[in-house]
Amino acid sequence: MTKTSNAVIIGVNDNVAVxxxxxxxxxxVINVTVKAPIPAGHKIAIKPIAKGENIIKYDNxxxxxxxxxxxxxxxxxxxxxxxxxxxxxxxxxxxxPQQSSTPKPxxxxxxxxxxxxQVGIRNEIWIINTVGCVNKIAEQIxxxxxxxxxxxxxxxxxFVHPYGCSQLGADHAYTQAILxxxxxxxxxxxxxxxGLGCENNHIEEFKQVLGTWDDSxxxxxxxxxxxxxxxxxLSIIDELVxxxxxxxxxxxxxxxxxxxxxxxGSDGFSGITANPLVGRLSDKVIEHGGACxxxxxxxxxxxxxxxxxxxxxxxxxAKSVNLINDFKxxxxxxxxxxxxxxxxxxxxxxxxxxxxxxxxxxxxxGLSPVVDxxxxxxxxxxxxxxxxxxxGNDIVAVTNLTAAGAHIVLFTTGRGTPLGGxxxxxxxxxxxxxxxxxxHWIDFDAGVLLNEGAPDMETLTANFxxxxxxxxxxxxxxxxxxxxxxEISIFKDxxxx
Numbered sequence: 090m091t092k093t094s095n096a097v098i099i100g101v102n103d104n105v106a107v108x109x110x111x112x113x114x115x116x117x118v119i120n121v122t123v124k125a126p127i128p129a130g131h132k133i134a135i136k137p138i139a140k141g142e143n144i145i146k147y148d149n150x151x152x153x154x155x156x157x158x159x160x161x162x163x164x165x166x167x168x169x170x171x172x173x174x175x176x177x178x179x180x181x182x183x184x185x186p187q188q189s190s191t192p193k194p195x196x197x198x199x200x201x202x203x204x205x206x207q208v209g210i211r212n213e214i215w216i217i218n219t220v221g222c223v224n225k226i227a228e229q230i231x232x233x234x235x236x237x238x239x240x241x242x243x244x245x246x247x248f249v250h251p252y253g254c255s256q257l258g259a260d261h262a263y264t265q266a267i268l269x270x271x272x273x274x275x276x277x278x279x280x281x282x283x284g285l286g287c288e289n290n291h292i293e294e295f296k297q298v299l300g301t302w303d304d305s306x307x308x309x310x311x312x313x314x315x316x317x318x319x320x321x322x323l324s325i326i327d328e329l330v331x332x333x334x335x336x337x338x339x340x341x342x343x344x345x346x347x348x349x350x351x352x353x354g355s356d357g358f359s360g361i362t363a364n365p366l367v368g369r370l371s372d373k374v375i376e377h378g379g380a381c382x383x384x385x386x387x388x389x390x391x392x393x394x395x396x397x398x399x400x401x402x403x404x405x406x407a408k409s410v411n412l413i414n415d416f417k418x419x420x421x422x423x424x425x426x427x428x429x430x431x432x433x434x435x436x437x438x439x440x441x442x443x444x445x446x447x448x449x450x451x452x453x454x455g456l457s458p459v460v461d462x463x464x465x466x467x468x469x470x471x472x473x474x475x476x477x478x479x480x481g482n483d484i485v486a487v488t489n490l491t492a493a494g495a496h497i498v499l500f501t502t503g504r505g506t507p508l509g510g511x512x513x514x515x516x517x518x519x520x521x522x523x524x525x526x527x528x529h530w531i532d533f534d535a536g537v538l539l540n541e542g543a544p545d546m547e548t549l550t551a552n553f554x555x556x557x558x559x560x561x562x563x564x565x566x567x568x569x570x571x572x573x574x575x576e577i578s579i580f581k582d583x584x585x586x
Contacts, residue, residue: 090361093119096133097539099361100148105132105164107146107357107439109539121160130357130439130503130520132164144169144441147360149392151445164441171442173391173428176417181406184398196377196554199338199562200345201278204303208345209275210496210561212336214245214329215511216281216322217272219295220253220288223312227283230322237323238330242278243563245326248511248577254288255586265290265298266466267579270492272299272307273468276512278336279306279329281322286313305332338563344378346561347469349490349498349512350453351385353483355431356503357439358519360449363501363535367517368455369550370499370557371474375457380472382463382490383454385481386416387430391444392451396476400459408462412478419582430481438503453501465580469494483508484578491577497560497567505530509569511577513560516568532556532568 091098096106096118106119112127119135127133132146138158143150152169162168201209214234216227227247234245248271252264268290272280284292292309299307308325312318350367352359371381389396393413400406420427431446440446460473469475479489483500487510490498496512503519505527518524521536533556537543544552559565569575 091119092539097361098135099146102145102148104134104136104138104145106135107132107361118161124159124161125163127163128439132357132439132441134158134160134162134164136160138164143172146445147448149444149448151391151448152442165439166436166441169441171391171428171444173443175427176414179394179397179410181400181403182398183400195342195344196558197340197342198346198558200341201275201336202339202341203275203278203336204306207275208341208496209278209336210346210513210563211243211276212278212333213243213276214279214281214326214333215271215274215277216245216247216283217268218247218249218253219268219282219284219290219292221249221251222254222285222288223283224249226312226318226322229319230281230283230326233319234323234326234330238326241330242333245330246511246575247283248575250577250579252579252581253290256289256581257584257586260581260583260585261289263466263581264579265295267488267492267577268295269298270466270468270494271511271577272302274491274494274511276496278333280308281325281329282307282309283322284309284311286311342378343374343558344472346374346379347494347496348374348379348381348557349487349493349495350381350383351483351486351490351498352388352450352453352501353481353508354502354504354506355435355438355440355446355449356519358536358539359440359501359503360452361519362538363503363517363519364449364452366535366538366546366549366553367453367499367501369546370455370553371453372455372457373550373554374557375455375473378472380469380475380494381454381457382469382475382477382493382495383451384477384479384486384489385450386412386478387420388443388447388450388481389413390417390428390430390447391442392447396451396454396459399457399474401473405459405462409459409476412462412476416478434504453499463493465489467493479580482578484510484576485580487514488577488579497557501535507569507572507574509567509572509574509576511575513567514569514574515557515560529572530568
């Protein structure tokens with residue numbers, strides 16, 4: 090990476106630079122004179138680019154020029170078009186050796202060791218609603234229970250949703266899978282499964298989905314079966330809080346940690362600061378034996394071969410090919426353009442094409458081998474970098490990562506968002522201006538990498554790793570926890586009755 094006071098060239102073969110600040114016409118950038126004003130985060134041609142020639146950023150094509158572009162000109166949606174189209178065929182060309190079996194020195198954090206061997210980083214009580222009809226009852230129980238048990242556990246929460254009835258086929262199965270995985274999440278020391286009684290996903294059916302459970306940890310209540318549902322619910326919460334108090338924090342290795350990787354509201358700096366920082370953190374967690382989950386499949390399009398060829402074997406490679414092509418077919422079933430991305434906010438922030446977005450987005454996965462590919466609703470079963478099927482929609486993706494087993498979601502952003510899921514949802518800003526403007530949203534500023542006198546990437550990664558261990562140990566709360574921003578959304582792709 091070559092950096093000057095007002096711009097940066099990311100790859101050695103790039104023919105564009107990224108403006109670090111708003112640049113006026115006539116100013117000099119990387120030895121070229123800017124022809125027109127360039128917003129911060131946007132691209133400037135640093136070499137002559139012919140019509141039809143590839144625009145190179147991150148040492149990879151991000152699209153092709155639709156007109157001649159001269160040095161110093163703005164390179165964006167008005168003169169660039171994606172190179173992507175349709176479903177592709179892929180061949181396995183491994184680029185990463187098998188992971189070393191040599192054990193790494195183990196960092197630890199203070200976690201809660203559960204009876205089934207899982208580890209939680211919070212000691213909370215969760216109410217899981219089988220159907221949206223009981224959402225308000227759950228909220229009333231939580232409000233009263235929080236007042237009654239304040240300080241005895243890390244919190245009592247419910248996550249409202251509109252589903253659990255009137256769904257067919259895959260949608261019904263998706264709802265049950267996500268609710269099952271939330272009910273089994275180790276951050277919840279105790280769980281009340283709250284039902285209505287007449288829904289498709291009624292408690293007796295949901296028990297079949299759960300399979301087995303610990304009676305001391307998980308309780309059930311059909312609200313149609315009792316005269317006073319609030320009192321009945323509070324009585325169960327009383328029992329669960331007493332049970333949760335049997336757990337105390339103790340040292341556990343980072344190998345027990347699962348990290349979810351997410352971005353939203355990205356800008357032209359996301360692929361330069363925040364996403365590479367998260368990638369380094371991801372590699373560090375994996376070196377210590379932990380697992381990291383990378384989702385947002387539409388934001389892999391255009392960079393997918395970089396992930397596919399890091400597959401540890403041909404079986405995982407084949408699963409990664411299916412992951413990509415199945416999601417493209419989902420677009421096609423709905424007669425939608427596969428590459429209708431990035432969003433308006435992304436474009437305003439300087440991201441031009443889906444390749445531009447994806448090459449930045451996938452950096453969150455670092456350089457570790459891809460060890461597995463999960464379907465939507467499945468949970469992580471092995472350490473390493475795992476790809477997770479699912480869309481890029483922020484709250485759907487955060488819910489998906491949580492349900493797959495993530496203790497923490499690392500959420501990079503260039504434009505900012507307050508969103509939070511059931512687990513700590515850490516916002517990492519790509520630029521310092523955002524961190525200063527939204528200190529109540531942003532947990533960690535990666536934008537300092539571009540500031541004068543900034544720490545280098547290695548130092549900032551070490552600082553970020555220490556932050557994550559503090560967060561996992563309960564010494565720090567994420568901003569979504571401080572603000573009580575916790576919600577879920579479940580993927581839907583079918584008929585509602």
